[in-house]
Amino acid sequence: MKTLKLFVAVALVALTPACFVARNNINTPLDPDRLALLVPGTSTADDVLGALGAPSDVVQLGRRSAWRYDHSQKKSAALSLLIVTMVNTDAQADRVWVFFDEADVLTHMAGTFEAQGARYKLPFQD
Amino acid sequence: MVSLIHRRAGQLSRGALCCALLAACVQVSWERHELGTPLAAQADSELRVGEATFDQCLDQLGAPIEVWELSSATYAIAYGWDHQRDLGFSLSVPLADTGGSASVNFDDIVDKLHGVVFVFDRNDVLLRKRRGFLRDLAPDRTRRRSAFLDE
Structure with a gap:
């Protein structure tokens, strides 16, 4: 009985602090409905600023320019069992690029919205 | 029956204790890191x-992760x-005589930093596309300019 108690105690001590989950967000989620307000060929840089706010990045393309908006979400999960440690991180992002001509009129735009797809899981889980 | 259970529990306890003590110098790690969705x-x-245009590319593939001005x-x-799976084993042995420690790492690291780069001309027509490790494809780019200077 004494041995059994020792085994249970060791197992509890080993397993109790063995796992964690964490979430890390960068910027606020992007709203696809706000992107739908913009019309290539008509909307201007001012319209984009009004709809989406300040961009995360600006890239100069000759006389044209491109702005990037992004939001990312990373979910991490880990399990540590004595000498074995399992860690999984899943990072997904929302991203919007808008492209302007030299007169600051919107010419192209594209959005990808995947940040909500980030999941807590362990390495052996699909 | 009871003595058998006690014997097994004793063996498990000793095994767990050994593992707990080994944890100070031996570690097996299994890690997976995923960033984005593969294309x-x-x-x-x-x-x-x-033939393909910039519009078609954006329509089919969505927003890129990077845009670069080239020459x-x-x-x-x-x-x-970026999808990585790491299976690692590390062993660390303290060497009191030298005041330091020796450690060995045997890692089977599969680096899956992949990507596709599309290059367009001034008329927004696709000039070339390359698939592979982004770190190998990226050197084609020039340094990003901070601002356009009108002449």
Whole structure:
């Protein structure tokens, strides 16, 4: 009985602090409905600023320019069992690029919205 | 029956204790890191060099992760993802005599930093596309300018 108690105690001590989950967000989620307000060929840089706010990045393309908006979400999960440690991180992002001509009129735009797809899981889980 | 259970429990306890003590110098790690969603090979197969336009590329593939200005009036966009699986084993042995420690790492690291780069000309027509490790494809780019200077 004494041995059994020792085994249970060791197992509890080993397993109790063995796992964690964490979430890390960068910027606020992007709203696809706000992107739908913009019309290539008509909307201007001012319209984009009004709809989406300040961009995360600006890239100069000759006389044209491109702005990037992004939001990312990373979910991490880990399990540590004595000498074995399992860690999984899943990072997904929302991203919007808008492209302007030299007169600051919107010419192209594209959005990808995947940040909500980030999941807590362990390495052996699909 | 009871003595058998006690014997097994004793063995398990000793095993667990050994593992707990070994944890100070031996570690086995299994890690997976995923960033973004891989672009399937078929996804960009319809985008033909000399025919496809920038609009078609954005429509089919969505927002890129990077946009670069290249030399000679061309520009590039990149789609990328980073999926890594690491299986590692580390052993650390303290060497009191030398005041230091020896450690060995046997890692089977599969680096999956992949991506696709599309290069367009000034008329927004696809000039070339390359698939592979983004770190190998990226050196084509020039340094990003902070601002356009009108002449």
